Structures are given as structure tokens and as C-alpha cells.
Amino acid sequence: MLPAGLALGLLLVLALDRPLLQLLLWSGKPPKSDLLLLLRVWGSLWLWLGIAFTAGLLEWRRVRRKLDGTLERVGVLLLSPLAGGLVAEALKLVVRRERPSDLDAYLFRSWLERPWSTSGLGLPSSHAAVAFAGSAALGLLYPELRWPAVLMALGCGFTRVASGAHYPSDVLAAALVGVLCAMLVSKRLVPQLRPRLVSWLRRLEQPAEH
16 A cells, blocks of 8 residues: 555655745755754765664563574565665666756756666655665564654655755655565565575584584
8 A cells, every 4th residue: 555655755755846846946956954954864875874773672672582583574674775785776767757857847957878777767766765765664663663763754855855855745655665665575585595694604603524
């Protein structure tokens, strides 16, 4: 239901992209605030690396050093935002819509101009994709943190629009990408990789036979 709702919302936002951008855009320079910086960093892979490592350590201690739960936490919290960011970057190369400009129309980059560079491309927002993928993963693993995580992801998306770096549709598309990546990683990828990784790590722990 959630991905379908995000897709429908994306279609609606596309019709209102420019007015919403003008409504949310900061006048002048963006304000300096620790909170705004934190919201922006919520879309950083480095932050999610720290969150995944911390969650893994806590789970390791909670379950008395059992690999299964620890690897699940680390895998979902690390691979979800990583996948979200990578998919967003790949989609930018396909869609090729540039970041907001002063014109009242979308600008698309030619395939002949920097075909493998995502610099200056905006759809979808990579920061927002990482933020929503990580927040969705956090909510799946820790339901009590679902709404705080969603608010942080929304805040990250807001900073991308308010700073003029992205259209609202860039952020909503990123939310769709992030949620789908988190669902696939948590439901498909990690359950398939975890038994193999556990088996490999346990073989490493066994003393070599002479």
C-alpha cells in the first residue's frame, strides 16, 4: 500500500512541482542550524554506516553473541540506504532531468552531454533516497522508531527542496525508491545472504585441522 500511495502522490506532485518549490524555497541564504544540518546528514551513507554498526553491537550483546540477529540488523540498516542511493544515481542517468532552474519548465540533459555523470541531475534525490531507505529499514526492524525515522526522512527531503537543490517530485520519487529498496533488502536480499554469511563466518571460527 505504501509504495502505491507514494507513486500516486508523485503523479499529483508533478502537476504542482513549481508552485510547491516556490512555496518551500528559502529566501536568500539557507539558515544556519544544527537541526537542519542533522536532517541533511540523515541522507548520508556515513551516518547509516554508524547506525548499522551501533545496532549490530547492541544486538550482539542482547542475544549473547549470536550471529543471526546481528547480521540481520547490520545488513538491513547498511544495505537498504546503500541500495537506495545506488538506484537513485542510476535513475538519474536514465531520466536525466536537471536540478531546478529559473525557467518555468523542466530541463533535460542530452545523452551526448556527460552521459555518465550525475552532477547537476536531480530526479530522484540521492540524499532523500538514502534517508527514506534507511528510515524504512529502521522502522521495519524497530517498529517503535518508525514515526521518528519517517519525520527525519521528511525533514531531509524538506532541506533538499528548501535549499533549491531539488523539486518536490525529486524527493517523492526518492521516497518511493528508498521504501522499495528497504523492502527488497529486508525481505529478499538479507534473508538469502545471511545463512551463507553465517556459515562462512562459523567456518572461519573453527580451528584448522592438522
